[in-house]
Amino acid sequence: MKLFYSDASPYARCVRIFIQYYKVTEIDEVVVDPFANEEVFLRSNPLGKVPCLSLNDGSSLYDSEVIMRFVDAKYGDAELFGEQYDDWTNQCHFSLLKGMLDSAVALRQEQLRAEEGLRSDFWTARFEQALLRGLKQVEQLGLVNYQKLTAQQVILVCLLDYLDFRHPQLLWRNLVPALEIWHKKIAIKPIFTMTSPH
Numbered sequence: 001m002k003l004f005y006s007d008a009s010p011y012a013r014c015v016r017i018f019i020q021y022y023k024v025t026e027i028d029e030v031v032v033d034p035f036a037n038e039e040v041f042l043r044s045n046p047l048g049k050v051p052c053l054s055l056n057d058g059s060s061l062y063d064s065e066v067i068m069r070f071v072d073a074k075y076g077d078a079e080l081f082g083e084q085y086d087d088w089t090n091q092c093h094f095s096l097l098k099g100m101l102d103s104a105v106a107l108r109q110e111q112l113r114a115e116e117g118l119r120s121d122f123w124t125a126r127f128e129q130a131l132l133r134g135l136k137q138v139e140q141l142g143l144v145n146y147q148k149l150t151a152q153q154v155i156l157v158c159l160l161d162y163l164d165f166r167h168p169q170l171l172w173r174n175l176v177p178a179l180e181i182w183h184k185k186i187a188i189k190p191i192f193t194m195t196s197p198h
């Protein structure tokens with residue numbers, strides 16, 4: 001199997017952490033620039049987005065959540081997603097974090113539009129506010145209190161590192177001190193540092 005990814009993509013990073021966690025050796029990681037529109041990549045994912053997992057039978061899996069669930073089910077008996085299958089509240093917490101990743105990436109796209117003179121103050125503020133409200137909510141929910149690693153914690157590390165990488169101006173640590181303490185301890189573990197965004 002082949003995982004198309006880019007080093008900067010927080011979605012692809014989540015998948016790569018799952019792969020590391022289960023020490024999967026059957027998946028080769030292939031760097032791709034999604035904006036280069038390479039034929040072989042677009043044939044695997046018509047959306048042109050990373051991550052995309054090309055399976056041995058020629059079919060593909062996307063988006064990141066589907067690939068994460070696939071890896072979790074195939075190699076770990078759904079250990080990282082745990083009880084979420086029939087726990088709608090838990091599912092919603094995952095959606096909250098995934099939505100925050102969407103806001104963080106959309107905020108980055110707004111920054112890039114500045115170069116074309118197209119950056120919108122309205123959308124910039126809207127994405128920032130969604131992120132700040134979401135962080136508060138994540139802290140209150142106590143998602144970091146589980147001792148055993150969860151899918152939600154994986155996505156949270158990817159989100160916080162991505163904020164440091166692309167949006168240091170957000171100063172998220174001032175807003176959510178409990179998340180800062182947790183992040184400081186967990187983000188230095190090899191399973192996370194191996195895929196730090198760059």
Ligand SMILES: N[C@@H](CCC(=O)N[C@@H](CS)C(=O)NCC(=O)O)C(=O)O
Pocket residue numbers: 008009010011034035047048049050051063064065105
């Ligand atoms: N919902 C998708 C989002 C993936 C995504 O937006 N990836 C970005 C990189 S961070 C990308 O490939 N962008 C290229 C594009 O939007 O055309 C997922 O969870 O995998």
